[in-house]
Amino acid sequence: MQSLTTYPQLLGMTRFDRLLHDGRDNSPVSSKFLSIEVKTTISTVIESQTDSTEVESQTGPLQFKSLLTATLAEVPSKVWYFDSGRFGNQMVRQEYHDALEAIIRWLKTENTNGPIRFTPTDALREDRPVYPNPFQGNEEVSRNRRLVVVGLPGIGKTTFLRYLWIARIALNLPTLLCEGPRMFIWKDNQLYSFTTDECLYLCDQRFVHGSMWCLFDVNDGTTAIPSGVWETNVFIMRAASPRKERFEWASKSPKQVKYFFMREWSAPELIAGLETHRKWTLGDWLNTTKNTAVLLETLIGRRLIFRNTWIASKQAQKL
DSSP states (O other), X not given: OOOTTTOGGGTTOOHHHHHHHHHBOOOOOOOOXXXXXXXXXXXXXXXXXXXXXXXXXXXXXXXXXXXXXXXXXXXXXXXXXEEOGGGOEEEOOHHHHXXXXXXXXXXXXXXXXXXXXXXXXXXXXXXXXXXXXXXXXXXXXXXXXXXXXXXXXXXXXXXXXXXXXXXXXXXXXXXXXXXXXXXXXXXXXXXXXXXXXXHHHHHHTTSSOTTOEEEEEOSTTSSOOOGGGGGSSSEEEEEEOSOGGGGGGXXXXXXXXXXEEOOOOOHHHXXXXXXXXXXXXXXXXXXXXXXXXXXXXXXXXXXXXXHHHHHHHHHHHHO
């Protein structure tokens, strides 16, 4: 907090004016989407792998070969990513892009009773010089609604909120992002940083209102958010793991709460994602890995095991 004796010009300011003055954050902000070519060396490296894997022993060599070929064929030649600051580069999943388009369509509709209709696309596979930002042409889309993005830990909920943050500030759209005891607000080409406790006050002062999107990441440090925030007239989105304690607030919300369930990563997505998260290329990493079978087991095998277990549990529930 800046001292009034150090800055005489603050004398006579209201609490709100002083809060905005102190909340100005001049940290550099990245709002660009970049693309990267996914290396093709993965094909030749994996083709030369001769060690038997657990997946191959379970499925047979021919079926495993077919599975591997099909997986490699689905790996995109180019992916989009954004810089999330100290968390490094984050890949834009097709899931993120399609989910945002689905949410925008939902916010445009008057009917709140129906589901949020998700339509899978291949929009990010198209060769474009600029990322097709879903907010382009939808800058004013917002409603007084509540949405929770649900997914297992590590599936990408937090990254999805950061993706929304970047996509909105790229077009200078008012946005609030809270991931802990402090929150960030982008408004009128200016970044602000406040404690989360100030959120309700900023709503009362109509600094947070109208078409602003409020994005809250619910983790162990931010499970509780000022209850009065849920009574405001802005669009609020929360990301949360499927735990009971993370949803107790929903029963107290004066607005209907909708849920959007995020899908797990596919094997091709995981392979492509390594290109944006590592300081070296995927091909280099595979060439220096003693047993490439470990990668295959992780990317393909465990996902199959997880999915087969999930299908079996659903079938058992029907008995």
